[in-house]
Amino acid sequence: MIRARPHVAAMDAYALPDVSAPAGKRLISLALNESALPPSPNAIAAGSKALASGQLYAAEGWSDLRDAIAEVHDLNREDILCSGGSMALIETTMRCFAGPGDRVLASQYSYAFLRVAALAAGAEYAAAPEVDFTVSIDALLAAVQPATRIVCLVNPGNPTGTRIPYSEIVRLRDSLDDDVLLLIDEAYGEFTDQPAERTFELTERGNTVVLRTFSKVYALAGMRVGWGIYPAALRREMLKLLGGNTVSVAAEAAAAAAMRDQAYMRGVCNETSRRRQRFVAQLRDLGFDVPESHTNFALIRFASAEAAGRADRMLRAEGYVLRGMGLYALPDCLRATIGDAKDMDAVAGLLGDWLKEGNNT
Ligand SMILES: Cc1ncc(COP(=O)(O)O)c(C=O)c1O
Structure with a gap:
């Protein structure tokens, strides 16, 4: 039998989120901190x-x-x-x-x-x-x-x-x-x-x-x-x-x-920051704790790990995959990559409705 070296065998696999869509469903990944905009032409x-x-x-x-x-x-x-x-x-x-x-x-x-x-x-x-x-x-x-x-x-x-x-x-x-x-x-x-x-x-x-x-x-x-x-x-x-x-x-x-093409890069940067600021403001207005982000993602803190899990499942059912933070020992958080403006508005809206139903406990 072939064995990995002991220090490798003792490691956990590096877990990436499952962003594959169930048959016939559209799933938008906001899980991997990819750019919302395409590369420079x-x-x-x-x-x-x-x-x-x-x-x-x-x-x-x-x-x-x-x-x-x-x-x-x-x-x-x-x-x-x-x-x-x-x-x-x-x-x-x-x-x-x-x-x-x-x-x-x-x-x-x-x-x-x-x-x-x-x-x-x-x-x-x-x-x-x-x-x-x-x-x-x-x-x-x-x-x-x-x-x-x-x-x-x-x-x-x-x-x-x-x-x-x-x-x-x-x-x-x-x-x-x-x-x-x-x-x-x-x-x-x-x-x-x-x-x-x-x-x-x-x-x-x-x-x-x-x-x-x-x-x-x-x-x-x-x-x-x-x-x-x-x-x-x-x-x-x-x-x-x-x-x-x-x-x-x-x-x-x-x-x-x-x-x-620095001009294009700056454009991506500015547009991403604009969308992030809007998304973070929407979430904070809803009462979520969101640390000040200087990136193309935002970390959203829920009332408990269970609430984060429920929100994750709700968003996935609605076609959006955020990144669960269990790997980072932050099970009460989800990380959202900044994507299309309409998708960010949709996620904020879905979380708002979800909150009104008293789910964040
Ligand atoms: C902080 C940080 N460093 C490095 C990387 C790896 O990036 P790359 O695609 O260049 O391997 C990532 C990817 O998400 C990251 O978040």
């Missing part, structure tokens, strides 16, 4: 064109994509690594810099895949408490132990949507020992109104990496492209595991064109 054209030379391997070193990212963000192209989604960069970073006997630390409600990647690397995973659904740097620092090798910060957070200011990130970095890697996951960074470039500068210290993705505001989740800024010494190690050829030709061309 330039990205669609470039990706389609590149497919015509799909018999060739992509150029080593993500050459054009790195150029596009470096131009737009005023970075050195050499500092950039790309891969099949930022999940792949998270996974490789963990494998590269943590292993058996090491600890990976994150905040209480951090993106669930961080834990999976840490455990898959054979490391232990620990979480520091949050305050009001927001990362607490004091709590993170208090949880650091001698075995802590990586501290992860997701900003803005998933599933909370909240963010911490740059000054707090600097305080975290300043307070950590130099041999502790700080991994800053900015999958939703473009949605924030604080100029993110300043976190990029932290990578110059040699012990910090910043990750971004094309899956959210660039609307290319299905293309699977993530990128990160890695200091030279870390990059050398990463490349041993990553290789330089981890993004398909079509995905690379689409992502490079999307990056060069």
Whole structure:
């Protein structure tokens, strides 16, 4: 009998929500934080064109994509690594810099895949408490132990949507020992109104990496492209595991064109924020507790886990799938991705009717 290695056998499967529609029914997924709007037309054209030379391997070193990212963000192209989604960069970073006997630390409600990647690397995973659904740097620092090798910060957070200011990130970095890697996951960074470039500068210290993705505001989740800024010494190690050829030709061309179309990206960002603000205001008017989100989703808190489960079933019966939060130990919450404006109004309306029937207990 073939057995997985003990640390893998001990892990739970990474659970994704079931968004498949029953036969004959239309089901709208608001569960995966995908973009409500399609990719830039330039990205669609470039990706389609590149497919015509799909018999060739992509150029080593993500050459054009790195150029596009470096131009737009005023970075050195050499500092950039790309891969099949930022999940792949998270996974490789963990494998590269943590292993058996090491600890990976994150905040209480951090993106669930961080834990999976840490455990898959054979490391232990620990979480520091949050305050009001927001990362607490004091709590993170208090949880650091001698075995802590990586501290992860997701900003803005998933599933909370909240963010911490740059000054707090600097305080975290300043307070950590130099041999502790700080991994800053900015999958939703473009949605924030604080100029993110300043976190990029932290990578110059040699012990910090910043990750971004094309899956959210660039609307290319299905293309699977993530990128990160890695200091030279870390990059050398990463490349041993990553290789330089981890993004398909079509995905690379689409992502490079999307990056060069900043006006379109800003438009997606503004429209998503507008819809989110309207949706959150509607829910708060109904009396729901919704943390301030700086992303393309909102976390909705119900009176109990049972109420959240009832609301989830009601919405599914009406054709909408939200994300249950059991995985994040928030069974009294549902997370709603911001989708079409009319769907967001419909979900708010359905929850309003549901409340009037006295269901939120
Ligand atoms: C915080 C965070 N990081 C990383 C990812 C992974 O994104 P990608 O599609 O680039 O692998 C997600 C996806 O939802 C996310 O929410």
